[in-house]
Amino acid sequence: MNRFDRWQPLLWFNLVFLVDFITKRLVLANVETLQQKVCILGDLLRFIYVRNPGSAMGLFPLGRVPLIIISLVAIGFLIFLFRHTSAHHKIRRCALAAIMGGALGNLVDRVFYDGLVVDFIDIGLGTHRFYTFNVADMGVTLGGTVLFLSLMRESMQRTTVTGTEISAENDSEGAVLPSISDLQDTTGSGIGSDRDDLDSRP
Numbered sequence: 658m659n660r661f662d663r664w665q666p667l668l669w670f671n672l673v674f675l676v677d678f679i680t681k682r683l684v685l686a687n688v689e690t691l692q693q694k695v696c697i698l699g700d701l702l703r704f705i706y707v708r709n710p711g712s713a714m715g716l717f718p719l720g721r722v723p724l725i726i727i728s729l730v731a732i733g734f735l736i737f738l739f740r741h742t743s744a745h746h747k748i749r750r751c752a753l754a755a756i757m758g759g760a761l762g763n764l765v766d767r768v769f770y771d772g773l774v775v776d777f778i779d780i781g782l783g784t785h786r787f788y789t790f791n792v793a794d795m796g797v798t799l800g801g802t803v804l805f806l807s808l809m810r811e812s813m814q815r816t817t818v819t820g821t822e823i824s825a826e827n828d829s830e831g832a833v834l835p836s837i838s839d840l841q842d843t844t845g846s847g848i849g850s851d852r853d854d855l856d857s858r859p
Contacts, residue, residue, distance in 0.1 A: 663744065665747060666753070669751045669800075670754040670755070671758070672755075672758070673792065673793065673796035673800075674761055674793075678765065680791070684704075684777045688706050691704055691777060701780060702778075703779040703780075704778065705777060706775075707776040707777065707789045708773040708776070709775075710773055710774075721767060721772025724772065725764065725768060725772075728760055732764070735756055749804060749808070749811075752800045752801070752803040753800070753804065756797050759792075759793035759794065759796030759798075759800065760793070761793075762792070762793030762796070763793045774793075776790055778791060
């Protein structure tokens, strides 16, 4: 494994965390402008300043302290998974790193900005809008999706390998063990030869 492969997860962690941090600071520096909807791609993609007291995408507004505790526990668990994931599982490690970067990005807001996370990305069509979110939410969501698909792929590969091994074992057993018809033919030929020997005796 080369050095770049070893440092790839760190790159994803830094990318998600730094882009999230910078974009949020830009939003806070332009609050007055972003209090009104700013259309980026017409009505499909808009920027708007929102302070979120809940978890990702405004869900579960449990309060500042409980969410900080949950975030710390989640990050600790992610670090545990990352440290116990083999370096050969590059995709899984990069996905975990992206999730950690997003989780840490939102944790910074909860700790230093009165528990209110800065959200600003608004997508949808007309009155049908998705939850307002930020870059950290994107890192958590996309990283979680990649992690799920990676685990599913590895599970399918293990199932395929196991099926191949079982099939090979069955083939080897079939080659070693004679069939019933072979036993019958062998027994019959043996009996026939014995009878011929008896008939040929004087």
